[in-house]
Amino acid sequence: MKFDRAAPGGGVEVNCRLENGKAFLEWEFYFDNREESCGIEDHIRLTLTDRRGETVLEGIRLFREEEPLQSVLLQPQLWQGPSAPWLYALEAVLADREGRCLDRIVRQLPLRSMGCMEIQGKRELLLNGETFSARMVGYTFPAAGTGAARQQKIMEDMRWLLKMGANSIAVDMDVEAVPDSFPELCDRLGFLLFYRRERNGYWAWAQDGEEKFRIQCEEKVPSFRGEQDSLFRPGSSAPTALYYQYRAKWSREPFVYIVPESIQRGESCNYTVKCYSNCDRVALYSDGSLFAFQRGEIEFVFQEVPARTPGVMLTAEGDGCSEALSVHKSFLAKSCNSTQLTHTNVPGRTAP
Secondary structure: EOOOOHHHHHHHHEEEEEEEEEEEEEEEOEEEOOOOOOOOOOOOEEEEEEEEEEOEEEEEEEEEOOOOOEEEEOOOOOOOOOOOOOOOOEEEEEEEEOOOOEEEEEEOOOOOOOEEEEEEEEEEEOOOOOOOOEEEEOOOOOOOOOOOHHHHHHHHHHHHHHOOOOOOOEEOOOOOOOOOOOHHHHHOOOOOOEEEOOOEEEEEEEEEOOEEEEEOOOOOOOOEEOOEEEEEEEOOOOOOOOHHHHHHHOOOOOOEEEEEOOOOOOOOOOOEEEEOOOOOOOEEEEEEEEEEEOOOOOOEEEEEEOOOOOOOEEEEEEOEEEEEEEEHHHHHHHOOOOEEEEEEEEHHHOOO
16 A cells, blocks of 8 residues: 555645644545555654754554544744745655555645635735735746756746745646646745636635635736736747836835836937836936936836937936946837847846
8 A cells, every 4th residue: 555646745635724823733644546455553654844854743643543643833834935935844654563664755845824814895815824915927837848948947937936026826727737846846935826727817726736715816917928918928038028017016125127118219309218116216327427316116207318329328226226228229210129229237137
């Protein structure tokens, strides 16, 4: 007899309930249905280890016991998203009476309590008993290639999302299969993973492959990769302006971004320039000289910006961050495109 890897949790499922600073855990074990003999003293031994390698919980149950194994963990380290994606190491061993291992499961385990609640007439998502604002992005997996190349591309995509401030990922189950390693990757990086099986606007949160509840996002969920209205264009490694717009709304790391497509020449022969930033004040320089600064949030629009040289040389500066953009005037007259623009990023402004 062995653990059923196709069952929830790969054979070991845990339900977590939080109360007064304690985690009340109920374990369920699943086994394949092959007709194999199992001794009356065969048993399951469960071990939970923290990130320092210290054993914090153990449990032992006879194989034939029908009641679930229950345990209590004091002062648990809870999984809290990208800011604190705490994971425990779980080992479950099926052993015979002499302690010989018959089968073994090892996995990373996030301890968290998820749910929904009506608060002032609005359905709110709860993480560990606190309201959780899902900054969700619809994700499309990169085109198939070698397994290693595809995994490397997924990791690169996830780093962009972390930099942007996203904390939730949504995938369409009716479009493509989710790689087996992807849910564990989301746990490790701090993303909640949602699924949509039908195009009805509802996203389902599942644990160990089992749907627990559904939510409906009030705002449009941006698409990570697509032909239009997306954070990245297919085949491109450079984010679109929409990426920086969401980053200005979601991220905490100071940044400023000059939107190349926003540069327009007016009748006065001066220019209009738009910046995205999560700083509360942005200064704009033209040809190396300070033009103006603005206070605001997310979007900063500067008008009548002069440019005396053959090119429009701009620098935007925020709280300890800056970015430069150079555009030749002749290209602006032809409607700028990405092959005709040059961005210069200060350290920390390049790809994550």
